[in-house]
Amino acid sequence: MSHTSKFLRAATCRLLVAALLSAATGAAGAAVINVSSASSSLAVGQNFSVNFSIGGLSGAQNDSLSGFDLNIRFDQGAMQLTGFGFTDPASGSNQLDLPEAGAFPFLGDALVSGNVIDAFGLSGNSAAILDAGQADAFTFLVLNFTAVAASQLSTIEIDLLDPSLLFTNSEADTLDTTIGAPGVSFSIGGSGTPLPEPGALALFAAGAAALAAARRRLSARTARSARTATALAGAAAMALGLTAALPAAAQAPAAAQAATASTAQAGDAAPETAGAIDAVVVAVEGQRLQLRLTGGGTRWVTVDTPASKSLVGKKVSGTSVARGDTFLLTNPKFAD
Missing domain, CATH: 2.60.40.680 (Immunoglobulin-like)
Known part of the structure; x- marks a missing residue:
């Protein structure tokens, strides 16, 4: 029935x-x-x-x-x-x-x-x-x-x-x-x-x-x-509440993203380029690591195998290689 x-x-x-x-x-x-x-x-x-x-x-x-x-x-x-x-x-x-x-x-x-x-x-x-x-x-x-x-x-x-x-x-x-x-x-x-x-x-x-x-x-x-x-009703109510509470800059994500992209292109060490990595792990999601780079900025990279949450807070070094729309971290080395 x-x-x-x-x-x-x-x-x-x-x-x-x-x-x-x-x-x-x-x-x-x-x-x-x-x-x-x-x-x-x-x-x-x-x-x-x-x-x-x-x-x-x-x-x-x-x-x-x-x-x-x-x-x-x-x-x-x-x-x-x-x-x-x-x-x-x-x-x-x-x-x-x-x-x-x-x-x-x-x-x-x-x-x-x-x-x-x-x-x-x-x-x-x-x-x-x-x-x-x-x-x-x-x-x-x-x-x-x-x-x-x-x-x-x-x-x-x-x-x-x-x-x-x-x-x-x-x-x-x-x-x-x-x-x-x-x-x-x-x-x-x-x-x-x-x-x-x-x-x-x-x-x-x-x-x-x-x-x-x-x-x-x-x-x-x-x-x-x-x-x-x-779900839609809840999402709409949440969106209205969050939008009202956010500062003007946060309420214009497209403009903020455009400004960030422009800054990245102008900098000498843009966070979205491949190369040597020297950073600290700030988040782990499966095979994805979010890194806070020593030179400033953050980046999500992919590793070959699922990572442990215990890596959060550890220093990491290695080389990032562009793979489609993401970066692969090769030969990662972790230290306290």
């Missing part, structure tokens, strides 16, 4: 119990969840879709859908999941992904495990945008299937006994919902173009693997985005 799905399922027991009680009592004003399909009679090889819709939203504060998490049971011997989407056919848009500057991206997935599809969606919109811009009735999930075997009666339905069944409002609290039509049933005739059983099983396995991989990528991308956003 992905971290994103676990996040959707992190509602408290109090919220879950409240949602189930609302469904059981049919509270007035509750949004209604319905499952539907265009046809109940299919042929082997026929493609079909199942829509999961919500209606009865008012547009009032907190009366909009921001997320859902549900398990859907289906007859895996008679049909296979071939795709899924979150676009409402009526509006042509994802009603949980409304236009909003600076909004987080919508997250959603559907993962097959045996005869259960674990589907979830999470809006990145603000509460104000969802409440004001979301339609009062729309399809929030579409599952695409192919009939693979004849069956007198096959059902696709929401698992109402799933303890993690959840619909959230724009404030990420439990949305008051009732279940109208929890599922749809189909009869699948033997006519049409049957899918060979080995091919069907292979396609099912490939589809499940692809869905699982997509979910893992989505979870990793979400985690990376969160970490990146946190």
Whole structure:
């Protein structure tokens, strides 16, 4: 189970119990969840879709859908999941992904495990945008299937006994919902173009693997985005603080570097030239030594093998040889 799905399922027991009680009592004003399909009679090889819709939203504060998490049971011997989407056919848009500057991206997935599809969606919109811009009735999930075997009666339905069944409002609290039509049933005739059983099983396995991989990528991308956003925010705050505290010369690194380069070119013993070294070790990082030269200035040099931190403070002599963008210290000799 992905971290994103676990996040959707992190509602408290109090919220879950409240949602189930609302469904059981049919509270007035509750949004209604319905499952539907265009046809109940299919042929082997026929493609079909199942829509999961919500209606009865008012547009009032907190009366909009921001997320859902549900398990859907289906007859895996008679049909296979071939795709899924979150676009409402009526509006042509994802009603949980409304236009909003600076909004987080919508997250959603559907993962097959045996005869259960674990589907979830999470809006990145603000509460104000969802409440004001979301339609009062729309399809929030579409599952695409192919009939693979004849069956007198096959059902696709929401698992109402799933303890993690959840619909959230724009404030990420439990949305008051009732279940109208929890599922749809189909009869699948033997006519049409049957899918060979080995091919069907292979396609099912490939589809499940692809869905699982997509979910893992989505979870990793979400985690990376969160970490990146946190790091950038911290870096920005630190940069602002440091810039304010630095003297004017330090706030213009390019100019300072240019001045340093100019001075080095004019001096007789520029620190960035190869030749004899007489210095003191002031820092060690792996195979890199930072040296304070006797004639003034510092230089980073590379040695053939990783160096010990115990060299810090020791005198060193040798010859530096240019190697690309660094200097190699040959025949180094260290002394106290």
